[in-house]
């Protein structure tokens with residue numbers, strides 16, 4: 001049994017608290033990871049703000065990286081000291097999606113129960129009460145115990161903050177472009193929303209060789225960052241949807257072949273669909289609060305053979321994709337470090353959430369000594 005500090009959400013919609021927790025020793029098929037960095041993803045904010053039903057109390061965080069510190073019995077794929085990024089979706093391996101080779105679509109992942117695959121809970125508070133681990137990894141903590149399959153070995157030399165982002169936003173955004181949409185070289189792309197996920201879509205579009213990449217946000221500084229990553233055009237979105245659509249069409253010869261929505265608001269989902277040209281595809285990456293609906297005109301959608309694609313976790317197979325994205329980063333072709341604008345302590349998580357809610361800044365990362 002060890003102890004760790006962790007950001008715990010006790011009540012949906014209320015502040016997280018930093019608590020000292022006990023952490024069980026890794027059992028068979030589990031490893032203990034010392035967390036070095038945990039990105040602050042908007043999905044954490046959805047959880048914190050109660051947009052999604054989630055059980056509590058729960059140790060927050062799902063975009064984390066560190067080093068393996070201890071192995072449970074029988075763990076063979078990892079060694080102590082190995083740098084890892086954590087996957088927030090461990091596939092069940094037996095459902096229809098998993099058998100078909102689509103682990104990102106697994107509806108029965110143990111990660112969704114926020115426990116170890118056998119149902120065990122590894123964290124407890126001072127009073128002995130159990131504390132769940134978000135997605136079975138709870139990365140906003142100095143240490144965590146996770147299933148072996150959630151700890152993905154990375155090559156040496158990747159900054160832990162970059163490795164953390166590979167655990168969620170990079171894999172989500174780059175994968176949406178390269179794997180979900182399979183954007184061909186020369187295509188035109190628009191990315192709506194330039195947080196960690198949207199900027200990763202921009203980097204993915206650059207890798208894909210998209211000829212036109214229009215970066216859309218309400219914040220001019222984010223559009224500038226997207227341009228520096230290789231976006232060919234920027235668009236400062238306003239509340240005038242017709243004007244946004246017209247601007248997107250003007251920049252892309254009648255509409256982008258692929259529009260990536262990386263916010264999760266009905267208005268921008270509808271903007272993505274309405275701006276499509278004939279045969280174009282809207283790729284929905286942003287997550288709304290549950291039960292939010294969006295609508296679109298059916299006739300032109302069908303008549304124009306347009307498409308809507310949902311993209312969970314960038315269609316990731318983490319043991320395959322995390323090392324690939326890390327290798328691209330080390331080769332200078334995925335400049336993930338430029339998405340990070342602030343490194344904060346665990347105590348600053350609530351102020352990081354305030355900043356994220358306000359749309360300020362780029363990716364913030366909680367770092368641990």
Ligand SMILES: NC(=O)c1ccc[n+]([C@@H]2O[C@H](COP(=O)([O-])OP(=O)(O)OC[C@H]3O[C@@H](n4cnc5c(N)ncnc54)[C@H](O)[C@@H]3O)[C@@H](O)[C@H]2O)c1
Pocket residue numbers: 040041042043046168169172192193194195196197198216217218219222237262263264265268284285286287288311312313314356359362
């Ligand atoms: N599909 C997945 O597997 C997956 C994985 C991770 C995150 N997500 C979701 O992706 C979304 C984005 O995550 P993030 O961490 O990048 O968030 P973020 O808050 O950092 O980024 C959102 C961006 O959208 C911009 N924005 C907001 N409203 C806008 C508008 N009306 N028009 C133009 N720009 C606008 C903001 O300025 C910000 O730059 C969230 O909903 C998150 O839950 C999905």
Ligand SMILES: [Zn+2]
Pocket residue numbers: 041042043044062063168169
């Ligand atoms: Zn995330």
Ligand SMILES: [Zn+2]
Pocket residue numbers: 091092093094095096097098099106107108109
């Ligand atoms: Zn499955």
